Structure formats: structure tokens, C-alpha cells
Amino acid sequence: MIEKIEVNSAVRAVKEYLHHLQNRICAMVEIEDGHIQFIEEAWSHNAGGGGLTRSFADGKIIEKAGVNFSHVKGFQLPPAATKKRPDLVNCQFQALGVSVVIHPLNPNVPTSHLNVRFIIAEKPDQGPIWWFGGGFDLTPYYGFEEDCIHWHKIAKAACDPFGEDYYPRYKKSCDEYFYLPHRQEARGVGGIFFDDMNEKSFEHAFAFMRSVGDSYLEAYQPIIAKRKNTPFTEQQRDFQCYRRGRYVEFNLLYDRGTLFGLQSGGRTESILMSLPPHTCWKYNWQPEINSEEAKLYTHFLPAKNWLAN
Numbered sequence: 001m002i003e004k005i006e007v008n009s010a011v012r013a014v015k016e017y018l019h020h021l022q023n024r025i026c027a028m029v030e031i032e033d034g035h036i037q038f039i040e041e042a043w044s045h046n047a048g049g050g051g052l053t054r055s056f057a058d059g060k061i062i063e064k065a066g067v068n069f070s071h072v073k074g075f076q077l078p079p080a081a082t083k084k085r086p087d088l089v090n091c092q093f094q095a096l097g098v099s100v101v102i103h104p105l106n107p108n109v110p111t112s113h114l115n116v117r118f119i120i121a122e123k124p125d126q127g128p129i130w131w132f133g134g135g136f137d138l139t140p141y142y143g144f145e146e147d148c149i150h151w152h153k154i155a156k157a158a159c160d161p162f163g164e165d166y167y168p169r170y171k172k173s174c175d176e177y178f179y180l181p182h183r184q185e186a187r188g189v190g191g192i193f194f195d196d197m198n199e200k201s202f203e204h205a206f207a208f209m210r211s212v213g214d215s216y217l218e219a220y221q222p223i224i225a226k227r228k229n230t231p232f233t234e235q236q237r238d239f240q241c242y243r244r245g246r247y248v249e250f251n252l253l254y255d256r257g258t259l260f261g262l263q264s265g266g267r268t269e270s271i272l273m274s275l276p277p278h279t280c281w282k283y284n285w286q287p288e289i290n291s292e293e294a295k296l297y298t299h300f301l302p303a304k305n306w307l308a309n
Helices: 007-033 145-162 166-177 202-227 234-253 256-263 268-274 292-300
Strands: 039-044 049-057 062-074 092-104 111-122 129-139 190-197
Touching: 007 049, 007 062, 007 092, 007 111, 007 202, 049 268, 062 268, 092 202, 092 256, 092 268, 111 202, 129 145, 129 166, 129 202, 145 166, 145 190, 145 202, 166 190, 190 202, 256 268
Parallel strands: none
Antiparallel strands: 039 049, 049 062, 062 092, 092 111, 111 129, 129 190
């Protein structure tokens, strides 16, 4: 049974944290790029609430970044939320979240994604139903073992204080979620992903969500700093654009956040800002055997335990 909570105080606490997280991530990107500052745009939702979109493009290091806060209200949860939860049909709801996608210019720096969210739904004469969700995952183009290990060490450290089963459970969930079945390949090297999380108490679940959000900075910033000045070729840039096509395919075909945002009447420009600025598709292309491009498919994309050693 889900713990009953006071709606306004819960929403206020989550909103305050998410605003703070958005500010810290934007500051990190601006420091690492050292060239351009985010522009921001406030927007309103037709049923109430709204958000703050922060976008960044054509930097020296970061080609495109979106760090978006949203607080959407509605009178009925969209199908993306009720498909597996028929008890939530006809519920009024509030959905709060921060969504981050960073596409670096340098192919040696991986794309990263973070999302943390809180949803609370209500029916007349019924207590609120609430849950948290989110996670972070890494999408390299040219893989580095030490980066993948670092990423997963931080993911595990974010989970460990909450239960010894959290990291293996949410790593497996991430590997399964960020997978393109029509390609039979993963989008990247994973991380952690959780949804419908309302375990133990609101404070426990909220603390876990904060741990995930906070750990994203610790996981990603050192990778940007280490790789951002690595020389790259036009061939590597071309491969990066090709692999970005997989990112587009996943986000438009499978991503629950994209579907929820569009179905709930969210701001389309903010929702689709996660897409990379330059992408290409090649018919029936295959990497050369034993090339660095081939190694991405054979060594980095198959799901594995990065912390085995």
C-alpha cells in the first residue's frame, strides 16, 4: 500500500530540489564548455503548471544540450501512464521532473541522459497515488573502458545506501529499457533506470531520486573533462552522426518520457530538444572488421557487468 502524503508539501519539496538540480547541471555544462551560456524560456501548460526550458547550442565543447524543468498538471493521465495501471484512469495528476540530454561535439565524449521525475495522481474521495522514476545512461561513440567503469561505479554508489539489490535491479532495468529491438542492439552502455518507485516511504523514495540526480554530475563531469580535448577526425565525426541516428530512433519510437510529454500536452519544442543537432542514416552500412567503430558493437554495446573486476 502506498503511503499517504500531504500533496502540497510533497510537491513543494520535490519542486525545490528539481530547480536546484537544474541550476547545478547548467553550471557544470557552462564550466566545461567555457564558451556559451544557456538561454532559458519559461512556458505554461494549458491545464496548469508549466516549466523552464534551458537550451545550449554550438558551444566549443558541447554541440547541444537541454536541461529542462517541468511541472505539468492535468485532469487525466495520458495512455503512456495508464497502459499498465488501469487504476489510474480518470485521475487528476501533477508531474514534475528534470530531463537532461547533452550531445558533445567531440566523438570521444559520450552523449549522456538524465531524467528524474515525480508523479502524483488523485481521484475524488481517494488518497493520492504517487511514485518516482528516472535514471541516467551513457551513449559513447568511441568507447573507453575506464569511462564505462567510472560511470557504473558512481551509479552503484548512488544505489548502495538504499539496498544491496538496487544497483543490479536498476542496471538490468536500464539495459532492458534502452534497447532497440528492431536493431537488436543497445543504445549505449546503460546506467540505472527505475520507474513506479514508491518503496518504504515518501522520504526513502525521494532520497533515492535525489541520490540519482546528484550522482549524475559526479558521473559525467569527469568524463567530459578527460575527453573534451582529444583530437578527432572527420571519419570519427561521421560515425558519431551515424550512431546518433540510433538515439533518434529510440526517442521517437520507444521513450516513455517523450510519449508522456506529447500525450499530456507538454511543450513540443522542449520535449524534442533531446534530439541531436546533426544526424545521418546510411543504408546497410557496416563497420570495418576490427576497427574502433566495430569495437563499439562487439565490446561496448552488449550488456555486461562493468564492475566485474
